Amino acid sequence: MKRKTLNKAVQYSGIGLHKGEGIKMNLVPAETGGIVFKRVDLEAGKNIILLNLENTFDLTRGTNLKNEFGAAIYTIEHFLSALYILEITDLVIELDGNELPIGDGSASIFLKVIESVGIKELEENVDEIVIKEPLSLTLGDKHIVALPFDGYKITYTIKFDHTFLKSQMLEVILNKESYKNEIANARTFGFDYEVDYLKKNNLALGGTLDNAIVVKEDGVLNPDGLRYEDEFVRHKILDLIGDLKVLNRPIKGHIIAIKAGHALDIEFAKLLKNQEEK
Known part of the structure; x- marks a missing residue:
C-alpha cells in the first residue's frame, strides 16, 4: 500500500469527552514522519x-x-479508527488541549472531515x-486470537452481566464500504451507574446523550434509541481498529476478540510487532 496524507489542511472543533472543554483540531498534511500529535498549547520542543x-x-x-516530557493526548482511538480505514499514514494533528473532540461518540465526523479535503497518495510504500x-x-476472561486470512476480518464478542x-x-x-455502513456510526457507551463515579473523578465531564449511549436497567437513556440493535459490539470493533492503528500499518488477517478492550488491544499490538521483528 502507498503511504497517504491529506490534500490540504482542515480544521474541526468540538468538545473533549473527559475534560468537557472546547478543542480545536487542525489536520496538516505531511509527506513523512508518520502520525504526529502537536500540542500547540504547550512549550515548543516538548509538545510533539x-x-x-x-x-x-x-x-x-x-x-x-x-x-518523554509528559505531554499527553487522550481518547485517540475513534480518530485512529478513521485514519486506518482511509489509509492515512502521515499527518500532523495540531491540538490546543489534551484530548480529541468526541464528536457524536463515533468515528463518523472524522471520516467526513478528512474526506472533505481528499486524500493524497505518497511515493513510499508501507508494508502490511x-x-x-x-x-x-x-x-483473565479477555482474549484476542489472530489467524491467517486473505483480507482483514474481525470477529468480536462482548458479554456483560447486565x-x-x-x-x-x-x-x-x-473495507471502506463495510466500515462506513456497519462500524463508523457506532457510538461509545457506558452504564448509568458509572456516571456519578466518572463525574466525581473529573472524567466524562463532556459526556452527554449527544455523544455517548448511556445504558440503563431496561434499555438506553438516549431518546432516539440505538442506531443498530448491536451498536455496542460494533463500537468495540471500531475501538479495536483504532487501537491497532498504533502500528500505523495495514493488517492482513482474521482477528477474533472476546471481551477485549484497550489494554488488551495494545498488548496484542505489541505481539503483532514482535512477530514482525522475528
Missing part, C-alpha cells in the same frame, strides 16, 4: 507526541499517548502486517 506503541499509557478508559500463523493473547446489555457478537470483513 508520536503515534507509537512506546508512547501508549493509561489504557483503562481509552487509548492515550504521552512523550501479515498474520502468517495463529497468535493468541489472554488476560439486565439489558448481555452478549453480542459480530463478524465483519473490513
